[in-house]
Amino acid sequence: MGLFFSHETLHRPRRALAALGCAAAGMAPFTSFSADLNDTGLGQCFDASGPVACTQANVGDSALHPRQDARFGRDAQAAAGSLVKIGGGAAGFDFTALDTTGQPVAPGAHVCVRDNVTGLVWSTETLASTFTAAGAAAAGYSRCSQWQGWRLPTRRELLSIVHNGAAQPAIDAAYFPATVPGGYWSGDVYGLDTARAWAVDFADGASLAPAQSASNALRLVSAGAGVNQAPRITIANVNLDDKAAMAPYMAPEASAYPHWRPQAMVMPGWASVSPGPASESTQNLTATVTLLPVTGQKALEFDVPPTLDPATGTLSFKVKYQFEDYVENTGGHRVMWNSSAGLARVQVELKDNGGTANGGVDTSTAVFEIFLDPKPKAVDRSIRAPWRNLCVSVTVMAWDADTVNMFEPGAPIILPPLKIASLPKNGYLEDVNDFFTPAYSNDHKVAGYNLYSSFCYRPFSMTYTGLDSFTFTVTDTDGNVSEPGTINIEIYEN
DSSP: OOOOOOHHHHTSOGGGGGGGOSOOTTOOOOOOOSSOOOOOOOOOEEETTEEEOOOHHHHSTTSSSOSOGGGSHHHHHHHHTOOOOSSBOSTTOOEEEEOTTSOBOOTTSOSEEEETTTOOEEEOOOEEEEHHHHHHHHHTOOOSTTOOOOBOOOHHHHHTTOOTTOOSSOSOTTTOTTOOSSEEEEEEEOTTOTTBEEEEETTTTEEEOOBTTSEEEEOOEEOOSOOOOOOEEEOOOEETTOHHHHGGGOOOOOOSSSSOOOOOEEETTOSEEESSSGGGTTOOEEEEEEEEOOOSSOBOOEEEEEEEETTTTEEEEEEOEEEEEEEOTTSOEEEEEEEOOEEEEEEEEEEESSOOGGGOOOEEEEEEEEEEOSSOEEOOEEEEEESSOSOEEEEEEEEESOOOSSSOTTSOOOOOBEEEEEOOSSEEEESOOSBOEEEEEOTTSSOEEEEEEEEEEEESSTTOOEEEEEEEEEBOTTSOBOOOEEEEEEEEOO
8 A cells, every 4th residue: 555645744743643653454564774763752652532651552553543653662662761871861862961072071061962873963052044144154163172074954863853752842951951942954955945945843843944044043963973183282392502491301321431422312291292182092193203494594413313202292313413533632532522503493293093084184293493503602600709819710611512623633623712792891801812622511412512711800909899790702613603601700808
């Protein structure tokens, strides 16, 4: 036999059809589905006089109104206490409330709802829009951070959350508290009149077809499969001249030489790295590190290029260095080291294995700098001395990482020049050496030299007490001139 439905019947609430029954003579029961579907939420059976208990006598196969909705499916299992749910919800519905980060939360503190039967994720927010403007509202929508790709639902998707056992609104209000009892747009155009579009009335669950220019409520939906979000990385520049910042990474290595070798820089926890939101925490990460071109200044070079361990955020590298095996005139032997210096621009590409399906993003990039100033540093110092001192001994100090050819076997020693930039006002300098004397150091865990020069400061008056100062600069063998260093002198009466 054929089944016939009027156009009017298709627009009526599903609860109005519940008492019609679904069986006919010779028609096998419909017992399985090819996809996960929500039940209707209807837990009440009816006969011609009104509501009745869903018993075999009232709605069984031999009854006048047999095989009613409330006797079968998820709703019946929920009523019998045999339905296992992931989350909660009225009747046979299975919802999980989600917070702003997309994580499960108790209902009432949520902004999204995951339907554990259909896999869809719904916004709890009710918007208002015409059908023609609804697409733009969806395109810019953001909610429950791990979910992307928000869109208008189809009419069937909207009908899947209609609770036919409730009214005004016909929905599980504990999970969708902002629902208004009125029409909500779907994304489906009405086929018989393309100036209209399908909507679902959440006053009673009916389907409507209002004009697209009409203003109706709007609830957006996401695919719910968890569109992959880009991995996250927080990094900072590395300034090798900042001794305070570098101090935690400065433990020396044992060496057969009397001076430390330049060492690998290992910086645990330097980067904050994650695959994305907490829901993606089990994804695997790989990090690819690339040195970018540097223009307009000297480039820092490496013997071991930078690498990043995405599991720990550890940054590792070793600055390029060279050593000069210098035999002194006295027959003594020393090994002198010096490092590369300058700027390195480093790009980190972080990739997870979450894929790019449905517009997902699996890659992030970040750029940082590693810097070791090629200019020498003139060191500020303060000196105190008693009065009536014929010579106040002054030692000026500087540091240079990349002075090259300071020591060449068989060649003259090239020493960095010292220049007094401004003279003291209450005394004068005597026996000033024009050059610095070098001594190996790796205070920065890179090779380099501390530079020294000593001479006398004499007050104009033997009885002078008070303050004085002068400044100086150092020029390295590459021609780089330091910023002035200041020597403050205090002469006190003892």
